[in-house]
Amino acid sequence: MQSPLINELIEAFKLLPTIGPKSAQRMAYYLLQNNPNGGKRLAEAIVEAIDKVGHCDQCRNFSETDVCRICASPARKRDQLCIVETPTDVVAIEQSGIYQGLYFVLMGHLSPIDGVGPEDLGLPLLEERLKDGEVSELILATNPTVEGEATAHYIHQMATSMQVPVTRLAQGIPLGGELEYIDSGTLSQAFAGRKAV
Structure with a gap:
């Protein structure tokens, strides 16, 4: 015992x-x-x-400060905004070294069955960010799962209603795969091959 x-x-x-x-x-x-x-x-x-550790006021990623180091960096491309589901997705993309823009971390995906709606993902904050006109390309990098695709579709509709161009990560990411488990070469190819939605 x-x-x-x-x-x-x-x-x-x-x-x-x-x-x-x-x-x-x-x-x-x-x-x-x-x-x-x-x-x-x-x-x-x-x-x-x-x-x-809390959340960045701008991108919602984990941060010990009000604004994370990525959002605070003057070297980042402020007109590109990559939408990801989790902080581990940010880590995977950063390790690839291919992307130099900013992020918006959803901390999940839409899931009505689990009671996860747009407000839970910070989508009102994203909408305000898109309204300010600074973003010239919104990159959808949600996971290629049913929930990830539904979330991407919702965000795509929001962005296009504000005339913000939207691209989606393309080849290299397997259906049902998750970004944190994808190698940097495959992730680089997916970024390079992104296309308009």
């Missing part, structure tokens, strides 16, 4: 994606037996990140 504290630690690890009961148990026992200092460091890093 395990102690309540060990059970609580195992349950906490099970909160992570793809971590089942056995993996959670292995991680808990590893930290307790082999790396208690690493466990303390992990706990402190989690608490500090949760307390100090």
Whole structure:
């Protein structure tokens, strides 16, 4: 019979994606037996990140400041705006080095079944951003899933109603794939081959 504290630690690890009961148990026992200092460091890093990381006021990406380093950079192309679903999509695109514009992070996709609507994705903020006339190309980089395509369609309609040109990432991204798992060469090809929607 395990102690309540060990059970609580195992349950906490099970909160992570793809971590089942056995993996959670292995991680808990590893930290307790082999790396208690690493466990303390992990706990402190989690608490500090949760307390100090918020969202950028402009792009909604994770940031420790009101405006993230990408939005604040004068080197970025301010007339290009790439729409992505998650912060990990930003990381994948940035690692490719192909894109030098700005981002708007939806933090998900439209999903009426799950109660996720336009307001939950910050689309009113995106609409205001498009109205200011600075964006000359809106790049849709949502995942090629049913929900991602529905979200892209909704944003496409919003942008075209304001006469903002819209492109969509093209070849190289497999149907049902997610940007964070795509290699930089494939992602570069998809950016280079984007087309008007």
